[in-house]
Amino acid sequence: MASLMVQEKLETTYLAHTENASGVPHLLREHLYFVGKLARHFSEKACPALNESADWAGRLHDLGKYRDEFQSYLRNQRDSSTETHHAVYGAAAAFQRESNGPAFAIAGHHAGLHDRDALQELLLGSKYQAETRVPPLLTRFERELGKLPERIADPDFIQTSPYSVEFYIRMLFSLLIDADRLDTEAHANGFCRLAPKLDAAGLLQRLMDEKNAKSSEGELNALRHRIFQACLDRANEAPGFFSLTVPTGGGKTLSGMAFALAHAAHHQLRRVIVVIPYLSIIEQNAAQYRRILDPDDEGIVVEHHSAIPVPEDVDESRPLSPFEKHPAEYAVENWDAPVIVTTSVQFIETLFASRTSRCRKLHNIARSVVIFDEVQTLPSHLLNPLLNVFRELRQHYGTSFVFSTATQPAFRRRPLSLTEGFSPDEIKPILDDDVAKAVFRRLNRVAFKPFPRPDETLAWETLAESMAECDQVLCVVNVRRHAFELWEKLRNSVGDKDSVFHLSSAMCAEHRLAILGEDRDPAPGTIRWRLRNRQPCRLVSTQLIEAGVDVDFPAVWRALAPMDSIVQTAGRCNRENLLTDENGNAIPGKVIVFRPETHSLPAGIYKTATGLTATLLDGMDMEKLTTDPALFDRYFDQLYQLVPTDRKIQEEREKLHFRKVAGLARVIEDDTQAAVVPYGKAIDIVRTIRERPVEPGKPRISRDDLRALQRYMVNLHTRDHQRLLSLKAIRPLLPNLDIPVLEEGWYHDHLGVLIDQRPTEDFLL
Template sequence: MTFYAHSGNQPDRSDWQLLPDHLDNTARLAAERAEPRGLAAAAALTGRYHDFGKYDPAFDRVLNDGNVRVDHSTAGAALLHARASGAMRLVSEVLCYPILGHHAGLPDRTGADSSMERRLAAFRDPIDPAITAAETPDLTPAAHELVARVRGESLGFDLSLATRMLFSCVVDADYRDTEAHYAQLNGRIPDRDWPTLAELLPDWRRRFDAHMAGFAPNSDLNHLRADILSHVRGGATLPPGLFTLTVPTGGGKTLASLGFALDHAAQHGKRRIIYAIPYTSVTDQAAKIFRDLLGDGVLEHHSAIDDEKLARGDKLAPEGKEKLRLAMEDWAAPLVVTTNVQLFESLFAARPSRCRKLHNIAGSVIILDEAQCLPRKLLLPTLRMLEALCAHYRCSVVLCTATQPAFDSRQLEQGLLLEGRELAPDPEALARRLRRARIVQGGEMDDPALVAALRETPQGMVIVNSRAHALELFNAARAEGLEGLIHLTTRQYPAHRRAIIAEIRERLKSGAPCRLIATSLIEAGVDLSFPRGWRAEAGLDSCVQAAGRVNREGIWPVEDSTLTVFSAPGRKVPREVEKAASTMRNVAARHAANGGDLLSPAAIRDWFEDMYWKAGPDRLGLKLAKAMIADFKTTNFPFRTTAAEYRMIETAMVPIIIRGDAAAQKSMDALGVEAIPPAQLARALQPYTVQIPARARELLIRNGHASFHHPELRGDQFCVLDNHSLYHGDTGLWWEHAEYLGEESWLL
C-alpha cells in the first residue's frame, strides 16, 4: 500500500505528497532549524516520527474526506517511548511532547485526557507491524544534545525549554513542508524570504553611524548623549549574556540600545535583534523609527490581530487547512519589534501558533525596553527564562530602563547575576546630570480641581489610570471651554494617535495652547515635553516615566518643571496599581528628610526593593517557576497548565477595525481577495485597530454596529466597525453605547 501525507488535485494521486517524503523533509528542515541551537539530532528524530501515525490505513480516508478524523500524532511518540529504556526513557519523553503536540499543542504530563500519560496508555497501534519493526531510532545523539542544554541548578527548567525549542523547530518544519506542497499545487509561492541580519549589518551600521553623525554636539545635552552612546557601544565587545542599560529619560537610550545591538550582533554573530516594548500602543512608533533609520528588514508583530484566527483563513485542501498557517509569524525577520506580551507569552505557550517562533528567538540580541514593566506576579519564571536563553541559546538580553528594577541577585533572592554588566557610564551621575523635573505631592484632586489646574496652565498634561477616567475628565474639561484640549488614549487607533501626537508636538513647539488628558500610554517612549504635568497615583516607576515628559529637553528651570502626583477620590484602581502607589507613598515618607526627591536613584532603588523583596517569592511567581522543574523519574512538565497561568494581561481584549482613511478602506476591500494572505492584511490593518473588551465587541456585533467582513473567506478574523458614528475624532471609540443601540440608534 502507498501512504500519503497530503492530498492533491489529481484523481490518480500523481500530485499527492508521499508520506516518506514528508517525514524526510520535516526531519531535514527541523534539523536545519535546530542545528544552531545544538539540538539537530533530537529535532531530526522528532520530525521523522511526528506524522508516523499516517501509516494507519484509516488515514487514507482523511485525505479523501476531510470530515473524517484519525489521531496520527500519537503513534510516533508511542514508538519512541516503547523502544526506550533506562535513562533513555527521559530522552524519549522529551521527544514525545512535540510529537504529541504538533497539532493540538504541548500537553501536560499528567491530568486530562489530552495528557501524555493518558494518550500513551490509551494508544492501540493500528500500523502494520512490519512498518514499525523496520524503524530503528537511535536516541543516543539526542541524549548528548539534551545533556549539554541543562545546568545542575536549573535542570528541570532548562530541559523544559529544550523541549519547547524542539517543538518550535518541528512545528515550523512541518508547516513549511506542507506549505511548499500546497504552494506548488496552487501555483502561489508565499513570500517568506528575509535577508539575514549578517547580510544587512554592514549597511545598517553605516546608516546608524550616518544618522548619529547628523546630531551636532551643539549643547551640553547632545554632548552627554554622544558620550552615553559611545560608552554603550563600547560594551558591545563584552561576552554575550545579560546586560543592564540604565539611562534617565532624555539620555537617548532607545538609539543607544539599538547601536549596542547592531555592534554586539556583528561582534558575536547574532542572528537577529528583538526589541520588546511593554505597550502595543508604542510598538508602531518604535517600528517606524527603526524602518526610517534602517530601511527594510523590520517586522512589527503583536497581538492586534490574533495569530491563531489568522491560521483559519486560508482556503486550501481540507487536510492542509488544518496545518497550513501562512499568517503565523515565525520571526524570521532580522529585526523584530514586538510587545512583552507577545514575546513572553510565546515563550511559555503551548499552542503551535505561538511556539513556532521560539527557535528564531535563539541567537538574538533581545532589548527589553522599559524592563521595569515586567509583571511582578510572573517575575521569577520570566527571569529564569531570560537566564536560560542566555545560558543555552546564545541570546544576549539588555534590561533597558530609566529606573533599573531590583532584578540583580544582590537585591532580589533568585534574581539575575548582573554585577559588572551595566552598559551606561555611571548611572547615578547620569541621573543628576539629566535631571529635568521634580515630583511633588498634590494630595487629593478631583476632576474639577484638575480642570482648574489645567486652566492655569496653557501647556500641561494630566495622566490618569484608566480610559474611562480619561474620557470623563476630557469631557468635563471640554464643558468648561478649555482651549487647546487634546485627548490621547488607546480608544483611538494607532494611526490616529500618531496624528494626535504630531499635533501635540507642533503645538508645544509653537507655544500654542496644549492641554493633554491621557492614559499611561504616553509614558513609554513617546517623545513629548510639557512645562508641567499631573499624574494620578501609581507606582514610582510610572511616575518617573511621566516625569520624563516634563521639561524633556531642559528648556525651563528644573524648579518650575513639576509633575504633581495626586490621588483621585472615588476612582477605583486595580489592586496591583494601588499596591504600587501605596509603596510609593511609603518611600516618599522615608525620603522626606532628604527633601523628598523621588527621582533620586536611592528612592527608586528603595521602591523596587520594597515591591519585590517585601512581596515574597510566592507573589513573584515562584510556584509557576517551580512547576516547570520535573522530578526526573519522569519529565513531569505541565506545559498546557503553565500556558494558561502565564498571562501578562488578565482581561480579554479583542481587536476591532476602524475605517480610518483611504489606506484602511483599501485594505478592507482587499479582505475579499482570496489570493492575499491574512498576515499581509493583518499588518496593513493593524494601524486601524482598537482593542476593546470581548463583551463590548459582542454587543456591537449583536446590535448591528460591527461585523466580521468576508466571513466566507476570512471566518471570524477581521471585525470591522460598521457604525462609524461610534468613533469620535477627538475621543476615539465609544463602545459603551453598544448596549443601548439596538433599534434606538437615534439616541446618538
Template sequence: MKLLAHISDDKTRTQTIEEHLISTAALAGNFAAAFGAQAEAAYTALLHDIGKYSAGFQQRLQGGPPVDHSTAGAKAAIQDGNIPAALAIAGHHSGIPDLGNPHDTADESTLVGRSKRRIEDCSQWKQEISPAKAALPPWLLRQPDNLTMAFFTRMLYSSLVDADFIDTETFMDGKAAPRGMGEPLSALLEKVRAQAKRYLDSPAASPVAQERNKVLRACMEQGTHAPQGLYTLTVPTGGGKTFASLAFALEHAVAQKPQMERIIYVIPYTSIIDQTAQTFADLLGEDNVLAHFSGVDYKLTEKDDLTPAQYRKLLSSENWDAPIVVTTAVQFFESLYANRSSRCRKLHNIANSVILFDEAQTFPTDYLKPCVSAIAQLVQHYHTTAVLCTATQPALTPLLQELAPGLTAKELSPDPAHLYEVLRRVTRQDLGTLSAEALCAQLSSAEQVLCVVNRRKTAQDLFAQLPAEGSYCLTTFLCAADRRRQLDEIRQRLKAGLPCRVVSTSLIEAGVDVDFPLAYRETAGLDSLLQTAGRCNREGRRDPKKSIVASFQLEGLAPLPMLSQNVNAMNATERAYDLLDTPDAIHSYFESFYRTRATLDKQNILDAFQHGIKGCQFPFAQVAGKFHLIDNHTYTIYLPIEEGADLCASLRGGHISRAQLRRLGIYSVECYEKQFRSLDAAGALERSPDFPDDSAILADPDLYSRKTGLSMEIEEGRAIIL
C-alpha cells in the same frame, strides 16, 4: 512502492514520505544547531510523520477520512526513551500535549494516554529511514531540571514545526517561498555607525545630547568586546537609550564568533510599536525591519495585493526570519509559554539573538517570575544576549539569584547615578488633594501642559472642562487611528509653540516622544511618576526649576485598588529618600513593591513545570491556557468611521477577509464586559452571530467622539440583533 506524504493540489506532483522526512530533518537540524540540538532535532523530524506509512493515511490522500498520523512517531521516540522528541512529535499539528501521569487511559489527550492507543501498522518506515538515537545536548544533561527540560522541549518543537511547514509549503507551491529578508547585520552596523558618528561629531550638541553621546560611546565600546550574557541599560527618559541599545546590539551581534543572527526589540505596548518600528526602518531600511503586530501593513493587505517586500515580511512574521524584529512583550512572552505551532514556530529563531527589552519595568508583576525565568533560560542555554532598558530599572537581582544562580546582570551605562544627576531636568512638587475644578483651572491657565491620570473616564471628564482650542484627550477609548492623528497634532502644536493641553492615561508614558514644559501626574507608583517626568523638559532646553512635575490626588477619587501597592511602595520610598529620581531610590521602590506582592507568579507557571498540576507532569497545554499577560477579558467594538464604515459594511455582509478584519482593528475600541453589556442594553450595539466572538459594531454614532473616544454616558434602550 514508495508511499506518499503529499500530493499537489493539481494532482500532478507527489512527495514521498522518505523525501519529506529527510528534507524536514535537515531543516530542523539546522534550526536547532544554535542551541546544540542539531542531532536531536533531526532525529525528531525523521520520526514525526512515520504514521503516514499506514494504509489509513494513504487512503486519506485519496479523500479518505482523517487519521492520527503523529502518535506513531511519538511512540517510537518513547521506546527510545526520548520524551522531549515524543512530546514535539505528538503535538506537531495539535500542539504540545501534557505529558500526563502513568494512570492516564488511552482516551485521554496526554502523551501517556496517547502512547496507550493502538495504532495502525506503519512499520514500512523502518525500511526507508534509520533515525540515529540522539543524546540530549550536554548542557541539558548537566542541568536536567523539569523547567529547563520543558523550555528545551518547546524550542525543539519550534525547530520541528517550522521545518515541517517550510518543507510542506515548498513542495505544495512547487518552489521555495521567498523567505528571509534584509541585509546582513554587518551592513546594518555600518548604517548605525554612520548615524552615531553624526551624533558624536555634532559641534553644537546640547548638554543633554552630550550625555547621550557618553552613553552611546559606552554602549558601542562594550558591544565590541562584551561577552554574551545579561545586561541592563539604565538611562533617564530622554537619555537616548533606544539608539544606544540598538548600537550595542549590532556591535555585539557582529563581534560574536559565530556572529549572532538577529536583533529582537521587545516593547510593552502595541500603541507605540509602529512608531518604534518606523524609527528603525528610517535608519536601517524598510526591508530590514519586521514589525510583528496585528495592525502592520502586510497583515492589512489582501494576499493577492501584497508587494514582493510585503509578502516576504508576511512570511518572515511566521518564524521571525529577519535581521531586526520589533514585537510586543505579550507576543514575546506568551509565545515562550505557548504550545501551539502557530505561536511556537518562531521560537528557535530567538536563539543566537540579541534581545532588547524596552521599558523593562513594565514586565507584568503577576507573571514576573515566569518572564524572568524565560530570559534566564535564553541567556544561559540559547546563545542569547538580553538587555533590560529603562529609566526605572526594576530590582530583579533577588529573582535572578533564585531562578538562575550565577547569572548576574552587568550595567552598560557608564555611571547611572551621575547620569541621573546631570540629566535632572525637572522639579517635583506635591500638590496634595485637588478638586477636579481646581485642577482644571491650573491646566487651563497653562499654554502647554500634560496631565496623566489613572482612569479613562477621569481623562474624559477633565478634558470636558478645558478650553476647546488645543486640548486633547488620549485614552484607549480612542481607536488607534484617532490616537495616531491626535499624537501627530500634539507634536506639531508643541513644536510650533501653540496651546496644547493633553489629558492622558498612562499610554503616553512608555516610548511616546513628546516634550512639555509642565506636567501633572495623579497618584501612582514611582515608575509612573518618573515616566511622566520624562515627557517634561525632555530636551533640557528649559530651566529645571521652572519645569514642574506636580503629583496630586483627586478629591473624592480613591487610588485604583490595583495601584494600592505601587502607592504604598512610593510612600515608603518618599520617606527614605529626599530625591526620588536616583537609581538607589528607584531600586528601593521596586524592592518594597515586590515585597508587598503576595506572588510574582499568579498562575503558578513555574511550579506547574517543576511539580506538575494535580499529578499531571509537564502540563504544556494547561500552562498555555493559563499564561496570559493581559488577564482581563475585553470585548471589541468596531467603529463605522472613515475606512471603518466600509469595513463594517463588509462585516455585516458576512464577507470580510482576515486582512480587512485586521484593518478594521484600527477603527475599534476595547472595553470590559460590564461596559459592553451596558452599551448592549442601551441599544448602542449592532450584533450578529456572524461577527467575531465578543464583538459588535457601534450602532449609535453619538457615543463615539473623534476627540474623546467611546462614551459610557448611556441610557437604557434596545439592541440591534441581526
C-alpha cells in the same frame, strides 16, 4: 496476503496534503523529509545540540498519515474521525525510543503541548492503540525515508535542571511547528518564503549616520553622545545580561540599539528583539527604527503587538486542505526578520505558551539580542519564572539581554521573594555607577511640586480648569474612564477644542500615531507639531504615554501612581531642556502629582505599588525621584516583598504541565481579544481581503495581510467583546476566519472604541 503485499508495493503514493492551486499533491515522504531538514536547519542556528532531535521530530511528526484510514480520508473516501487522527503515532514512536522531547513536540503539533500525564494517557491508553499500530507505520516510513535509530539523542545539558528539560521541549516544539507550517505554506503557494538576514554591521552604520547627523552642541546632546559611545565601547563583551540605566531623554532608544547591533556583529547573533511594555506606544519606536534601519521597507524591521486569535484543535481532527479550518495558522508571526519590535505581552507569553500559534516564534529568540525597554514594567507575578527562562536562554541558546530604563528594578536574588534573581556580578552595567549618577544629576530638567497630603484631593472639573489656563500641558491618569471624563470636561473648558487631545489603548496604533504626529516631521495640527510650533496643546492620556514616547510639555500633571510611573511621566516634561524665563535663563519644567477625587486604580501590583509610593514619598525630597537612581533599587526591593513573584509556575514547569503553566503565566489577568477597527486604511484592507477570489488549496489571507492589519487592531476585554457581539457591532473578517472586525459607527475620531459611553457633544446639533 501475497496480493495485499503486491498492492502495497504498487500503491506507494502517500499524501501529506491534498492538491494545491496548481493541482500538485503534497507527497508525504517529501513533507517529512523537508520538515526534518528545515527543523534541523533552524536548530543549527539556534542551538546545535538540538540538531538530531529536531531532525527526527520533523521526520516523524506526520507518521500517522501513513495509516490507510488517513490516506482514504485525504482521497475523500471517508469522513474525519478518531481513526484519521495522526499526531499520536509519531509521538509514540519517539516515546518508545525514550525520546521525550520529540514525543511532546510531535503529539502537540496541532493541538498544542500536552501536560505530561495527558501525554502519557494519549500514548499508552487504549484510544489509539499506538503500541500495536506504530510498527507497520514505521515499515512504510523506513521504506521511503530510511532506518529510524534505536534512540534519538536529547541534548546533554538538559540533565542539569528540570527547567532545562521543560524549556528544551518548548524550543524543540517551536522548531517543529515553524518548519511544518513553512513547508505546508510553500506547498500551497508554490514557493518558499525567504526572510532577510541580519546585516548587523551595515545597520549599525545606518544608525551611526543618523547619530552623526544630529547636533552635538549643548550639554544635553553631549551627554547623549557620551551614552551612545559607552554602549559601543561595551558591545564586545561576552554575551550575557546587561543593564542600561539612563534617565528619560538620555537617548536610550538609539544607544540601546547601537549596543545591540555592535554586540550582534561581534558575536554573529541573528536578530535584535526590542520588547516594549504593553502600556507603551510601540509604534513610535517601531517607526523610528524603520525610518533609520529599513528606509526602503524591505522587511528588516517588523512590528508585532496584536495577537491574531487562531483556534487550536481540541483533538487531532484536520481538514482535507490545511487552509480550510484555521487559515491564519500558517500565516501567524514567526519573527523571521532582523529587527523585531514587540510588546511584553507577546514576548512573555511566547516563553510560557502551549499553543502552536504562540510557540512558533520561540526558536527565533535564540542567539538574539533582546532589549527590554522600560524593564521595570515586567509583571511581578511572573518574575521568578521569567528570570529563570532568561538564564536558560543565555546559558544554552546564546541570547543576550539588555535591561534598559531610567528606573532600574532590583532583580537581586532574595530568599523570600526573588529566588531566581541575579547574583551581584551577573548583570554587567553598560554605564559605570559614577557615570550613571553624574548623568542623572546633569539631566534633571524638572521641579516637582510638594507631594499632596493624604486628605488633599482634586476634582476632575477643577483639574480641567487648571489645565485650560495652560497653553501646553499633559495629564496622565490611571484608567480609561478617567481619561474620558477629564477629556470631556477639558473640551468644555476651552474655546479651542482642536487643542485638546486624548490617547488611550481604546485607539489603534495607527490612530495614536496620527494623533501624536511623526517624530521627525509631524503633520500640522498633531500633538508634536503643536508642541514644536508653540501652539496650544492639552493632552489627556492613560499610562501608555509614559514609556518611550518622545513629547515635550512644559507642565505635567500625574495622578498618584507607582513611583516608576511618576518618573516616566516626568520624562515628558521639559525633555529637551528648552524652557526659559523672560530673561532667557533656563528654568525647570513643572510636575504635579495629585490624588484624584475618585481615586480608582487597576487592581493587583499597580494598586500595591501606588500605596508603597505614597508611603515612601510622604515627607521625602521629591527631587530624588529624578536625581537618585539608587532610590528605585530600594523601592523595587520592598515592592517585590509585598507581591507574588511566581504563583506556582515554577512548580508546574518541573512537572512538565505545559497547559497549566500557560494558564498561570498570563501577563494581563483579564482575557482580551484583538479586533480590527474601521480606521484609515483598515477599511480598504478588510474590503480587499473579503473580495479576494477563492483559490482551491490556497489561503485567502497571508502573513503580509496580518502584518498590515495589526496596526489597526485594538485589544478588547472579554466583556466588551461580548457586549459588541450582542449589539451586532462585530463580525468575522472571513466566514471561516474568526478575526473580529468592528463595524463602522462604533469607533470615535477622538476616543477610539466606544460602546455605551459617548461624549455629550456627539448628541448636540
